[in-house]
Amino acid sequence: MIAIVDYGAGNLRSIKRALEAAGAGARITDDPASVRDAERVVLPGVGNAGASMRRLQETGLADAITEIARRGTPLLGVCLGMQLLFGHQEEGETVGLGLLAGRVRLLPSTLKVPHMGWNNARLGHNSPLGGAGENREFYFVHSYYADPDDPADVAAWTDYGISFPSIVIHDNIWGAQFHPEKSGPDGLALVRQWATAPAITTGAAR
Amino acid sequence: MTSATKSGLKTRIIPALDVTGGRVVKGVEFQNLRDAGDPVELAARYNAEGADEIVFLDITATHENRNNMIDVVERTADQVFIPLTVGGGVRTVADMRALLSAGADKIFINSAAVAQPSLISDGAEIFGQQCMVVAIDARRGAPDGAWQVYVRGGRTPTGLDTVEWAREVERRGAGELLLTSMNQDGTGTGYDLDLLEAVSAAVNIPVIASGGAGNLDHLVDALQPGRADAVLAASIFHFGQHTIKEAKQYLRDHGIPVRLESDPA
Numbered sequence: 001m002i003a004i005v006d007y008g009a010g011n012l013r014s015i016k017r018a019l020e021a022a023g024a025g026a027r028i029t030d031d032p033a034s035v036r037d038a039e040r041v042v043l044p045g046v047g048n049a050g051a052s053m054r055r056l057q058e059t060g061l062a063d064a065i066t067e068i069a070r071r072g073t074p075l076l077g078v079c080l081g082m083q084l085l086f087g088h089q090e091e092g093e094t095v096g097l098g099l100l101a102g103r104v105r106l107l108p109s110t111l112k113v114p115h116m117g118w119n120n121a122r123l124g125h126n127s128p129l130g131g132a133g134e135n136r137e138f139y140f141v142h143s144y145y146a147d148p149d150d151p152a153d154v155a156a157w158t159d160y161g162i163s164f165p166s167i168v169i170h171d172n173i174w175g176a177q178f179h180p181e182k183s184g185p186d187g188l189a190l191v192r193q194w195a196t197a198p199a200i201t202t203g204a205a206r
Numbered sequence: 207m208t209s210a211t212k213s214g215l216k217t218r219i220i221p222a223l224d225v226t227g228g229r230v231v232k233g234v235e236f237q238n239l240r241d242a243g244d245p246v247e248l249a250a251r252y253n254a255e256g257a258d259e260i261v262f263l264d265i266t267a268t269h270e271n272r273n274n275m276i277d278v279v280e281r282t283a284d285q286v287f288i289p290l291t292v293g294g295g296v297r298t299v300a301d302m303r304a305l306l307s308a309g310a311d312k313i314f315i316n317s318a319a320v321a322q323p324s325l326i327s328d329g330a331e332i333f334g335q336q337c338m339v340v341a342i343d344a345r346r347g348a349p350d351g352a353w354q355v356y357v358r359g360g361r362t363p364t365g366l367d368t369v370e371w372a373r374e375v376e377r378r379g380a381g382e383l384l385l386t387s388m389n390q391d392g393t394g395t396g397y398d399l400d401l402l403e404a405v406s407a408a409v410n411i412p413v414i415a416s417g418g419a420g421n422l423d424h425l426v427d428a429l430q431p432g433r434a435d436a437v438l439a440a441s442i443f444h445f446g447q448h449t450i451k452e453a454k455q456y457l458r459d460h461g462i463p464v465r466l467e468s469d470p471a
Contacts, residue, residue, distance in 0.1 A: 013309050017284050047334050111213055112410055114336050114381065117436070118258055118465045120214040137216070137465045139258075139289060141336040159214045182289050182311060184253070185467060 002026040002195065003038035005065065005081075007055045011181075015044055015078065018181035022192035032064035040195065041068055045080030049104065049144070050092025052080060062097060069099045072172045076194050079142060082168065082175030086146050100170055102148035108161045114143040121156035121166040121178070128155070128169070128193040129186075136186040138166065138178035145177065172199065216465045217429055218258035218436035219453055220291075220414060221443045223248055226266040228274050232440050233392055242444035249282045249290075252443065255450035256467050259289040261314075261384070261438060265359065267295020276308045283309025291384075293341055302329055306337070314339035314384050317357035320364050320371075323378055330379030338382075339414075340375040344368040344401055345388040353387075353401055360388045368401065369408045376409045383409065384438065387417035394420025394441060402432035414438050422448060422456040429462055 002019055004012055004026050012028045019026040019042070026042070027034070035041055043065060045052055056062040069075045077085045084096040089104040096104065107113050120135045129136055136156070145164035148154060156167035158177070167190070168175040174194050180187035223230045223245050230248050231239040242248065249260050260282070264275045272295065279292055292305045293314030302313045313333070318325055319340050329338045343360045344353040353368035372383055385405055387398035397418045406413045415434035419425060419442055428434045442448050454464040 011306060011309065011311055013307070014283055014287070014311075017309075018287055021285075021287070046336075111215075112412060112435075115215070116336060116381070116412060117218055118216040159212050161213065179289075181287060184256075184288055188287060 001038055002040040002042060003035050004028045004042045004044060005035060005061055006030040007052065007059060007061055011046070012044055014181040015042060018188060018191050019195060022188055022195050024191075024195035030059065030061070032060040035061060035064040036068060038068070038073065039199070040074040041065065041076070043075065043077045043081035043084065045078065045082075045084060046141075047080060048092060049080060049083060049089040049096070050094040053084060053089070053094050053096060056084070056097075066097055066099065069097075069173055072199065074194065074197060074199055075099075075173050077173075077175040078181070079177065079179055082177055083144055083146055085168075085173060085175050086148070089144070091144055099173055100146075100148060100153060100168065100175070101150060102146055102153075104144050104146050106144055107142075107164075111161045114141055115160045116141045118183075119158050119160060119166075119178075121158050123156050124154055126152070126155050126169055127167065128197065129189060136189075138176075138180065138183040138187055140166075140178045142177060146175065214463070216258070216463050217457060218414075219425070219450055219457070219464065220259045220261055220436055220438040221248075221252045221257050221450065222261040222263060222416065222438045222440045224263045224265045224440065225275060225278060225294075226264070226271060228278070230444065231265070232444055240445075242440075245278045246281045246285075248444070249286050252450055253286040253288055256454055256465065257288060257450045258465060259291060259436070260286065262290065262292045262294075264292075264294030272301075276304060279305060279308040279310050291339060293339070297325075299325070299328055299332060302333060302337075306333060312337050312339050312382070314341045316341040316343065319375060320355065320357050320366065323374070326375055326378040326380055330381070335379050335381040338380050339384050340380040340382075341384040341386065342368060342371060342375075343386050343388050344398075346398065346401070351400075353404075356388055360391075369404050372405045372409050376411050380411060382412045382414065384414045384416055390418025391416070392441065393418055396420065396424040397428040397432060397434075397437075399427055399432045402428060402434050406433035412436060422453055425453060425457060426460045426462065429457070
């Protein structure tokens with residue numbers, strides 16, 4: 001069973017339905033024990049990084065997510081959930097879960113912020129979706145972006161004023177800056193890939 | 207390596223479904239409604255044709271119809287995996303929460319934003335700015351050519367100037383504007399391009415053009431010179447005149463970046 005972490009953020013119903021459409025059963029839960037028991041875990045997120053981290057910590061969910069990530073359970077962070085996988089967050093000068101090495105920064109103001117709408121993701125060599133250099137289209141809504149220390153963690157790049165990582169993959173930990181549950185066929189393809197990717201038993205998350 | 211304005215962002219095409227009594231309807235200047243089908247079926251069809259987002263407007267907004275709308279949103283969100291924007295009669299944060307829980311991604315408010323502007327910032331604070339769309343129904347008519355904001359389904363003038371109101375709702379935390387020309391709505395004679403340009407120039411949030419699309423050239427016009435970020439249309443899609451896919455191909459042929467699912471990888 002896949003656990004979708006409920007900490008009061010966002011449209012969880014759509015993520016659940018997207019997983020179901022991809023053939024995977026999922027349960028929405030705010031219980032750290034259920035997160036620890038899950039075969040796979042989705043960390044969604046919409047809203048403010050500081051408030052979200054406080055809530056994850058107060059509820060014990062942050063510890064549960066860290067534990068499962070370190071022991072190799074497949075984890076997918078979506079939108080703010082992807083950003084929280086990293087360390088320092090410019091929004092609210094907060095520290096995220098620190099499961100991936102890097103920082104989260106504000107998009108440059110040369111274009112309208114938030115970045116909202118459909119945009120290309122240019123696949124990298126480690127993308128599960130297709131060959132390097134191919135494009136996929138996803139629906140984005142965000143003002144901040146992740147800046148990983150290791151470019152090898154980036155599985156797809158998107159251009160919006162700058163080039164930022166739209167998919168990151170580091171062993172068992174995946175992140176999508178867009179909303180795969182709102183990104184039509186390409187989004188469902190990512191959900192299906194993640195939900196069926198073989199679990200890595202040697203968790204090597206930092 | 208990248209220029210500061212480099213972007214692959216696509217122009218969105220958004221079919222609008224006006225819903226009452228569990229059916230999609232469409233009228234002219236908000237009058238003389240024609241039946242256009244079942245909302246969930248229509249939304250699924252537009253999704254399959256490549257719509258970028260779907261707007262549901264509850265045009266009755268009675269208590270009973272609200273429950274119908276929640277049901278429509280739930281059933282649509284179960285099978286349509288693109289953003290759903292829902293509004294019509296939304297008056298409170300609780301109304302917003304009910305629609306978001308049903309599967310809506312964004313909420314638009316109109317009359318309630320005018321009556322109680324703090325609702326915009328309240329919604330943005332709780333659900334995020336990206337979630338708060340303000341719909342503005344504008345009617346040309348002031349002697350100086352300006353546009354006045356109307357509420358209650360276009361029946362009641364407010365005395366507010368549209369461009370000034372657009373600036374104010376942005377300042378209060380709206381993430382997007384859904385700008386309808388009352389004069390043009392349902393006429394099929396084109397968007398009010400002057401209105402679009404005036405509002406787009408005044409704000410730095412996305413503007414969705416609405417009201418008046420009668421052919422595909424009208425969509426192009428709304429984007430350039432109209433400067434809209436997205437185009438909303440109803441009649442040209444509901445009654446079989448064009449598919450979403452045809453519209454997108456047409457925009458692409460005119461140099462406008464769109465998402466087309468037949469894109470070569």
